Amino acid sequence: MRDFGVGFGHLIQGQKWVARHGRRFGFGLLPGLLTFVLYLGALTGLGFGADDLAAWATPFADDWSSPWQGLLRTGLTALVFVLGLFLAVITFTAVTLLVGQPFYESLSEDVDRDRGGEVPESGLPLWRDLWISARDSVRVLLRVLLYGVLLFAAGFIPVAGQTVVPVLGFCVSGFFLAEELTAVALQRRGVEFKERLALLRGRRGAALGFGVPLTLAFLVPFVAVFLMPGAVAGATLMARDLRGEPDGPSGDGTAGSDGNAAAREATDHLS
Numbered sequence: 001m002r003d004f005g006v007g008f009g010h011l012i013q014g015q016k017w018v019a020r021h022g023r024r025f026g027f028g029l030l031p032g033l034l035t036f037v038l039y040l041g042a043l044t045g046l047g048f049g050a051d052d053l054a055a056w057a058t059p060f061a062d063d064w065s066s067p068w069q070g071l072l073r074t075g076l077t078a079l080v081f082v083l084g085l086f087l088a089v090i091t092f093t094a095v096t097l098l099v100g101q102p103f104y105e106s107l108s109e110d111v112d113r114d115r116g117g118e119v120p121e122s123g124l125p126l127w128r129d130l131w132i133s134a135r136d137s138v139r140v141l142l143r144v145l146l147y148g149v150l151l152f153a154a155g156f157i158p159v160a161g162q163t164v165v166p167v168l169g170f171c172v173s174g175f176f177l178a179e180e181l182t183a184v185a186l187q188r189r190g191v192e193f194k195e196r197l198a199l200l201r202g203r204r205g206a207a208l209g210f211g212v213p214l215t216l217a218f219l220v221p222f223v224a225v226f227l228m229p230g231a232v233a234g235a236t237l238m239a240r241d242l243r244g245e246p247d248g249p250s251g252d253g254t255a256g257s258d259g260n261a262a263a264r265e266a267t268d269h270l271s
Contacts, residue, residue, distance in 0.1 A: 007178070007209025007238060014234020015227070017111060024107050028229025031100025036225050039088050039095075046084045050077045089218070090144055090173075093180050094137035096228060101130055104232045108185045111236040115247045120189045129187070136183060136193045140176050147172045174211030175200065177218075181210075181235035182242070189243070199242045210238055 018025040054076040061069045097104060112119045122129055151169050155161040179200055186196050200207040214231055218224040240247075 001205070003203060003205030004209035006241070007203075007206035007211070008213060009209075010206075010238040010241065011210050011214060011231070011234045013237055014111075014232070015230035017114070017233040017237075018107075018230040021110070024110060024233075025229050027103055028100070028107055028232065029225060031103055032096050032225035032228045035092060035096040035099055036222065039092065043081075043084060043088060046081060050080045050084075053077075053080055090148075091141060092218070092224060093177060093228075094141060096224075097180060097184065097232075098130065098133055098137065100228075101133060102126065104184050104229075105129070105188065107229060107232055108188065108236045111233050112185070112240070115237070115240060122188045122190065132187060133183070136187075137180065139193060140180055144172065144176050170212055170215055171208055174213075174215045175204070175207050176211070177215055178207040178211035178235070178238070181214075181231050182239045184232055185236040185239035186242075189239070191243075203242055206238065206241070210234065 018028060051073065054073045058073060058076065061072050064072070109119050109121070124132075148169075151165050151172070154165045154168075157165070179196060182200070183193075183196060186199075191199070214227065217227055
């Protein structure tokens, strides 16, 4: 529970950081807004075309009598749209981070600079950073889909399927959301995908404290757009914590210890 509070503290402090840096918050909104518009357009198109897709996929039902043809195609139409919505939810963060790579990397560097000490840079060209981010996002999504299939199957278990399984689902989503967001800062430090997973598994409570509340918040439409800049800022603070990087003199000459103090305060409240 204590480490859960540390992760939650980093999340809150990240939101506070962007609130104090309005210009960074504004720039950080742009990738999320762009991705949201693209996804909204895609889902709208899917909504209008799902029934045609269902009819195309079930030519064998053309001669079925009512109501069986309608029930089959209506059910398939709903399934197609729900699947599209599910894919949109689990890929939104990855696509937003990919679209906003330069924005979020710059924001993450500013957080490091504010905390003091060195500001790590990957030293790689932009196209290389984008390739690594895309490749690692696919790895995360494959793992999420695998867990999703297993949890879907477990959902048919009486009682546990309606109580324990949904909680596990949020924990899995929160853990991998924390991985995607901390990757912005950790990739600049040259930390590879497997090492990032190992760091988060070693601090599983902090990863869940950061990722699970964010996952729940992202369920509310449009909220993800506004929370994304602060989530990247908070993930940078957590990345520093995971690697044990101390705060040094910040840009204004003061010790950059606000993030750790907030994390400790949140921990004390949850303990």
